[in-house]
Amino acid sequence: MRVDFHTHTTLSDGSLSPAELIARAVEQGVEVLSLTDHDTLAAYQHLPEDIPLTLIPGIELSCVWSGVTVHVLGLNVDLASVDLQCAVAGQDQARELRAQKIGERLAKQGVPGVYETARAAVGEGRALGRPDFARVLIERGAVSSFNQAFDRFLGAGKVGDVKMHWPELGTVIQWIVASGGVAVLAHPLHYKLTRTKLRRLLVDFMEAGGRGIEVANGRQWSDADIDFLRSLCKSFGLMASVGSDFHAQTPWSEVGCDASLVSNCVPVWSAWQ
Incomplete structure (x- = not known):
């Protein structure tokens, strides 16, 4: 089975519209998909009438932990959640x-x-x-x-490098949980934390209500990286998610991931099946 729980459309910083991205996912044999635009649910207002795959409502929220900007995916969220809608409005205002x-x-x-x-x-x-x-x-x-x-x-340090004041990690996870969703730490190796600090992040993540991490993200991680993240899932009792982090059609970020990448971890989709 092919799945993808981390993709972006033109409603944030992707290159394909929601309809185009869904069509691309179907072409790639994806059976379960989530559109997880940055800090917005707008893609779900622009869906095609016919969706020939299972679409899981999602979002990627920015936040801060120990001075580091991290991203948390909210999967299978309730799009009508007042808590989440208010949170998204606040994030949108901050970006504007x-x-x-x-x-x-x-x-x-x-x-x-x-x-x-x-x-x-x-x-x-x-x-x-x-x-x-x-x-x-x-x-x-x-x-x-x-x-x-x-x-x-x-770029960093240049005139247009305006820093965002994101909410704390625990706040973002609370938004996701209040909306009935599953909080998943996106691309854990992207933050370039030491393994000790990454484990500290996971402890705080779980204490706040986080339930999963991405064990594969795009095609840029090595087998050793994926094995390490699977081991973290097991040792922390976290569910495993996979996603392409698709923004544009490039060889390393094509839509769709093999569900077997979660290996013998508990897959995140078991939370709502």
Whole structure:
């Protein structure tokens, strides 16, 4: 069986619309899919009428733990949950204020109107990210490439590097649990924590109500990494999830993962089956 519990659409920072992503997943033989856009549930308002696979409502929420930004997936959430809807509205407002601040800073650097142009290009209902600003900078001739946009304006330590003030890990997990969902730590190795610190994160994650971790994410992890994450699932009594973290059609992030990657761990989908 092929499944995918971590994908992104154009309603956050993906390259395919919800309908296009679902069609792509069907082409790849995916039987169970979740659309987990960053801090938004908007994709679920743009679904096709016919969905020839099992769609699990999901979201990827940003938060902070010990000064480190981490991402938590909420899987099988209730889309009508008032708690989750209020949380998403707050996250969306934070992202919008950040985007406006980036625009103000770019204007002071002699590139005015970038926020307004980017907002008009993506429309209402989707948060703006730095890639959206990079596209406008390229169109304006301020830079010649995405790399140059980040090197000059948007990368770490540059004028457009506006930090977000995300909620704490426990708060985000509470939102997911209140909505009836399962909280899963996304791409645990992405944060480049020592193994000791990662175990500390998992202890706090579980105490707050977290129930699973991704043991595979895209195709960039080695067999040794996946084996290590499976061992963490077993030792902590966590469920195992898998996802492509799909944003665009590239060889390493194609939609769909083999369900056997969870190996002899408890699969996250057992929580709602």
